[in-house]
Amino acid sequence: MNHPPDPPQDPLPPPFTHNQPTPTLLTQGAEALLYRTHFLTPSHPCALKYRPSKPYRHPILDKRLTRHRILSEARTLVKCRREGVSVPGVLALDAEGDGASGGWMMMEWIEGxxxxxxxxxxxxxxxxxxxxxxxxxxxxxxxxxxxxxxxxxxxxxxxxxxxxxxxxxxxxxxxxxxxxxxxxxxxxxxxxxxxxxxxxxxxxxxxxxxxxxxxxxxxxxxxxxxxxxxxxxxxxxxxxxxxxxxxxxxxxxxxxxxxxxxxxxxxxxxxxxxxx
Ligand SMILES: Nc1ncnc2c1ncn2[C@@H]1O[C@H](COP(=O)(O)OP(=O)(O)OP(=O)(O)O)[C@@H](O)[C@H]1O
Ligand SMILES: [Mg+2]
The missing domain is CATH 1.10.510.10 (Transferase(Phosphotransferase) domain 1)
Incomplete structure (x- = not known):
């Protein structure tokens, strides 16, 4: 049995703060948190990859790294998708984040x-x-x-x-x-x-x-x-x-x-x- 991960220390950034039902945390890696939530309507599930900012990193460097990771992952997914490699489609992202909160990428939910x-x-x-x-x-x-x-x-x-x-x-x-x-x-x-x-x-x-x-x-x-x-x-x-x-x-x-x-x-x- 997989134990559910501990709740994250960082609250999600807007616009996910008022999402009903609230996003469910699936995994918490070293760099990213993976949530299941929905896109536009509750009947359209999606995966949200959130990269919170790291308080121990210099704020400018931290922002740059987060931005780089999110954009590079999204670009690669889009390229793969276009070329017919089976990957989740990218739905939305915010690479800049809001102040100190980090950035996120939302993608198609993969069943299974x-x-x-x-x-x-x-x-x-x-x-x-x-x-x-x-x-x-x-x-x-x-x-x-x-x-x-x-x-x-x-x-x-x-x-x-x-x-x-x-x-x-x-x-x-x-x-x-x-x-x-x-x-x-x-x-x-x-x-x-x-x-x-x-x-x-x-x-x-x-x-x-x-x-x-x-x-x-x-x-x-x-x-x-x-x-x-x-x-x-x-x-x-x-x-x-x-x-x-x-x-x-x-x-x-x-x-x-x-x-x-x-x-x-x-x-x-x-x-x-x-x-x-
Ligand atoms: N699009 C998706 N649909 C459904 N489940 C997903 C999707 N993307 C990820 N997951 C689930 O979440 C887990 C973690 O996702 P992922 O591997 O992208 O993050 P990570 O390993 O924490 O990231 P990173 O190595 O970039 O820090 C996956 O192993 C999978 O179980
Ligand atoms: Mg992984």
């Missing part, structure tokens, strides 16, 4: 869960559930999901964007529409078949550290970070990572060179860990 959460639940259910055929269903689901990850990362690199923090927490699995699932009842966890938790589209999020890059090295480092994320937190999914690389390698011209480069990045990583 992070890939990390899905893999953790899957591992748990696999342990509890010894039904026949479950293993095959899971493996097939994993293969498909890994392939989708390879494709979306490939498309992002093809358009010249490097993510900078490509982990399983920074990609979401958005379930398919109920209509697409043949109208079968899918509400209620227990109704869903085992492999279904792996179905859906991959949406990349958290472009706070992203940059425009055409360098093979930067792309290879993205893949290396992702490989490490799979290897360290989801060892059972490590094998499946080959499928990410296989589909990635076929996804754009130049991808094979990046895979070659990945081997070098791995070697350097290994040397570094030997030196401690």
């Amino acid at each position: 869960r992070t890939v990390r959460e899905v893999l953790i639940e899957g591992a748990k259910r696999r342990k509890d559930d010894r039904d026949e055929g479950v293993g095959e269903e899971w493996e097939e689901g994993m293969r498909l999901m890994m392939g989708k990850i390879g494709r979306v990362v490939g498309r992002m690199h093809e358009v010249g964007v490097c993510h900078g923090d490509l982990t399983t927490s920074n990609m979401m699995l958005r379930p398919l529409d109920k209509v697409q699932q043949n109208g079968e009842a899918t509400n209620g966890e227990h109704v869903r078949r085992f492999g279904e938790i792996l179905q859906g589209d991959i949406v990349l999020i958290d472009f706070g550290l992203a940059g425009q890059s055409l360098q093979d090295e930067d792309k290879a480092v993205d893949l290396y970070v992702l490989e490490r994320a799979f290897g360290s937190t989801h060892p059972e999914a490590e094998e499946g990572f080959q499928e990410v690389l296989r589909i990635y390698g076929d996804s754009y011209k130049g991808a094979k060179v990046v895979l070659k480069r990945l081997e070098e990045v791995r070697m350097r990583g290994r040397k570094r860990s030997m030196l401690g």
